[in-house]
Amino acid sequence: MNETAASGPERALILAPFGRDSAVAAAILKEAGFEPAICMDLPALCRAYDEGAGLALIVEEVLQDDDFRPLAGRVDAQPAWSDFPMIVLAQRGGGLERNPATLRYSQALGNVSFLERPFHPTTLVSMVQTALRGRRRQYEARDRLEALRSAVRRQQQDRQHLRLMVNELNHRVKNTLATVQSIVAHTMRGADASLRTRDTLTSRILALSKAHDVLTNEQWSGADLGEIAAQAAQPFRLGLGEGRISLSGPKVRVPPKTAIAVALALHELATNAVKYGALSTPEGHVDFTWSLKRGRGHKDLTAVWRERDGPHVSPPVRRGFGSRLIEKGLAADLNGTVRIDYPADGVVCTIHARIDGEGTSEEPAPARRDQGRGSAAFAAPGGAVEASPPA
Numbered sequence: 367m368n369e370t371a372a373s374g375p376e377r378a379l380i381l382a383p384f385g386r387d388s389a390v391a392a393a394i395l396k397e398a399g400f401e402p403a404i405c406m407d408l409p410a411l412c413r414a415y416d417e418g419a420g421l422a423l424i425v426e427e428v429l430q431d432d433d434f435r436p437l438a439g440r441v442d443a444q445p446a447w448s449d450f451p452m453i454v455l456a457q458r459g460g461g462l463e464r465n466p467a468t469l470r471y472s473q474a475l476g477n478v479s480f481l482e483r484p485f486h487p488t489t490l491v492s493m494v495q496t497a498l499r500g501r502r503r504q505y506e507a508r509d510r511l512e513a514l515r516s517a518v519r520r521q522q523q524d525r526q527h528l529r530l531m532v533n534e535l536n537h538r539v540k541n542t543l544a545t546v547q548s549i550v551a552h553t554m555r556g557a558d559a560s561l562r563t564r565d566t567l568t569s570r571i572l573a574l575s576k577a578h579d580v581l582t583n584e585q586w587s588g589a590d591l592g593e594i595a596a597q598a599a600q601p602f603r604l605g606l607g608e609g610r611i612s613l614s615g616p617k618v619r620v621p622p623k624t625a626i627a628v629a630l631a632l633h634e635l636a637t638n639a640v641k642y643g644a645l646s647t648p649e650g651h652v653d654f655t656w657s658l659k660r661g662r663g664h665k666d667l668t669a670v671w672r673e674r675d676g677p678h679v680s681p682p683v684r685r686g687f688g689s690r691l692i693e694k695g696l697a698a699d700l701n702g703t704v705r706i707d708y709p710a711d712g713v714v715c716t717i718h719a720r721i722d723g724e725g726t727s728e729e730p731a732p733a734r735r736d737q738g739r740g741s742a743a744f745a746a747p748g749g750a751v752e753a754s755p756p757a
């Protein structure tokens with residue numbers, strides 16, 4: 367009787383070391399098309415199990431005599447997909463139900479079936495067939511689990527790679543904006559441009575840079591409108607007093623394009639208010655409010671910039687960059703409309719935008735007065751000049 371060394375996931379391990387039992391069992395299984403592997407003792411069975419097997423056929427006497435803890439330990443340590451089938455060839459006797467040891471074997475070895483001797487070869491073959499079919503299912507589950515795990519691993523790697531790329535890109539955009547700002551400042555100085563022109567240009571680039579900062583913090587997934595508005599208002603609040611611009615509206619996330627457009631538009635509106643409108647006198651105020659209305663699969667955003675208590679306003683005779691950017695550029699980026707009115711008691715700019723999909727919520731948010739956030743960019747030389755009322 368030779369121990370079979372070859373490994374294979376479908377092997378039927380046979381542990382029946384008395385007389386010709388294992389040779390007979392192996393012959394029956396071989397004839398039925400299975401792959402029998404005879405094991406001389408329990409340690410040999412454990413080794414064969416470690417190399418891979420479909421099931422084990424064990425005579426009860428071995429379990430009685432030997433300490434089968436190493437096998438029970440392996441059963442306990444099986445991965446989630448595995449439930450190794452074992453067929454115990456029980457001793458001839460007065461029926462399995464009267465054999466108290468069967469319960470003990472079941473508890474220690476898990477997936478155990480009992481076959482009382484003497485048995486017909488066909489019964490053995492059909493039990494082995496059933497056990498092997500179950501084992502094949504376990505292998506399928508293992509392969510699916512492994513495929514799932516490697517898909518998750520790949521997804522995590524992709525996500526990490528994407529995060530690295532986005533971080534790198536954010537870094538480069540920030541550096542590029544800083545470089546553009548520096549080029550503009552130096553070129554304008556050389557070209558004898560007025561301080562006002564220089565500051566107008568610098569503060570516009572800074573407004574863009576601040577909006578980028580908010581979006582970078584959110585991985586460019588969108589931005590909170592309140593935060594975008596607070597960033598845009600910050601330098602003006604710093605220069606004129608916090609209470610001069612009030613911001614209020616529900617929490618609403620807007621896509622990156624909208625966030626940038628709104629930030630630039632608010633910068634132009636505030637700059638105009640400082641030059642000609644409510645922020646040009648000590649009494650004037652600005653209220654920027656927004657609200658959401660639920661539509662079918664989208665939300666309608668209405669945002670209103672309203673100036674009050676400022677100087678008497680007359681309709682403008684010329685259009686500059688500011689109003690063109692607001693009425694044309696913002697409207698195009700918003701998927702909506704923008705309108706500036708010039709009533710005598712103060713400019714009103716009304717924005718209607720459609721926000722598709724999720725990402726909006728209608729929780730009421732208190733009026734924002736968070737002027738201190740992210741002041742670094744505006745602290746750069748020349749950055750806050752437009753924030754001061756004209757002399």
Ligand SMILES: Nc1ncnc2c1ncn2[C@@H]1O[C@H](COP(=O)(O)OP(=O)(O)OP(=O)(O)O)[C@@H](O)[C@H]1O
Nearest residue numbers: 638639642643679682684685686687688689690713
């Ligand atoms: N808040 C305001 N209150 C009163 N008048 C305003 C206000 N905003 C704009 N205006 C008038 O509208 C005109 C056009 O504004 P716009 O922002 O387009 O140009 P600008 O501010 O003169 O120049 P630019 O924006 O190109 O620096 C202004 O010249 C001004 O007469």
Ligand SMILES: [Mg+2]
Nearest residue numbers: 638686688689
């Ligand atoms: Mg302007």
